[in-house]
Amino acid sequence: MTLPQDDLAATTGAAPPLAERLRRLRTEAEKIGDLMDGTVSLPWRGDNYQIAQPRDFGGLLDAAADDPEQNMPYWAELWPSGVGLADAISHDPERVRGRRTLELGSGLGVTAIAALEAGAALTVADYAPEALLLCRYNALRNAGREPETLRINWRRPEPALLEASGDGFPVVLAADVLYEGRDVAPLLALLDRVVAPGGLLWLAEPGRKVAERFLEAASAAGWRGRTDRHPGPWPDPKDAGVVVRVHALRRDG
Ligand SMILES: C[S@@+](CC[C@H](N)C(=O)[O-])C[C@H]1O[C@@H](n2cnc3c(N)ncnc32)[C@H](O)[C@@H]1O
Incomplete structure (x- = not known):
C-alpha cells in the first residue's frame, strides 16, 4: 500500500521530503x-541566494502605524548589513562551524543562510513571526536546513531566550539591529547574558548614530575586537555608497 507523505511521516517519524517542506x-x-x-x-x-520577500512594503508600513509599540516591519526589506555579515561568514565559516549560534533580528534570513551553510547550529530570534517564517523558508530553500526560531522582543526579559542560551552562545550574530535609541541599553544587557564567556559577537551596521552609541557603550563595558569595512555593492541600488562595518567583538576578562 502507498501512503501519502503526511501519513508516512506520522507512521515512520521521518521528516517530509525537502520539496514538501518547502x-x-x-x-x-x-x-x-x-x-x-x-x-x-x-x-x-x-x-547567490534566492530570497522571497513581501512585495508591498508600503502596505506593511501602513498596517504598523496603529501598533502602540511602533514596531516597524523592517524585517520585510533586504539590508546591506545582513548581506555584509553573510559575506563575512561565508569568507570565514570556521568561526561558526559546529557552534551553537544565535542571530538576533533575522529579517528575511540572508545572514542565517550563510551561517547554516557554514555549519552553524543556528537559532534565530525576532519579534516578527513573519520574519521567522520567511527566514525558515529562505534558509530551507538555499541552505537545505532550517534554523530553530524564537519569537522574542529584546526590550523585555525573555525567559525562553535565556533558557535557550544556557551558559551562553559561543557566537551571536546581529545585522542592522541598532537604529532605535530605546534598543541600546536592552541589547547591551541581553548580549552580556547570551554571549558565552570568551564568545564572539559578530555585529554588522551601516554607521547609524544609534550604532555609534551602542559601540561606545559596548567598549566601556569591555567589548573589544576588530572592524572590517564592506563597501558592497548591495542588492538595492539606492544603497549605493553605504559602507557596512562588520565588528568581531569579545568581552574582556
Ligand atoms: C533592519 S532589520 C534587519 C534584518 C536583517 N538582520 C538584515 O540585516 O537584513 C531589523 C530586524 O530586527 C528585528 N527587530 C527589531 N526590533 C526588535 C526587537 N525589539 N525585538 C526583536 N526583534 C526586533 C526586526 O523585526 C528585523 O527583522
Missing part, C-alpha cells in the same frame, strides 16, 4: 501577502 512553508508564507522572489549576491564571495 511547499508547506511557501503556502504559510504567502498568507503574509504577495511575495516576490529575487537573487541576492554576496559581493566578496559571489554566492
